[in-house]
Amino acid sequence: MTAWESAVLDGGPANGLRVKVSGRPRVIQVTYPCQVETASCGLRAEAVFVYRRDHGVTGEPLRYGFDIASP
DSSP: OOOEEEEEEESSTTTTOEEEEESOOSEEEEEEEEOOTTOOTTOOEEEEEEEEEOTTOOSSSEEEEEOTTOO
């Protein structure tokens, strides 16, 4: 059985977003679709944002901080 925990994202474009995580991942990746002016063959582009777990928070909600330097 998988245990799910609540987590909240701090900072960046997904600030305040609440998610459910399993296994306390070290990193959460958030993507946001970008508009493509001349898309062909189903091509798409997405902006990628990375959030890293705050290891100082041991109870729910877990916290993930925006990593401005990644990817």
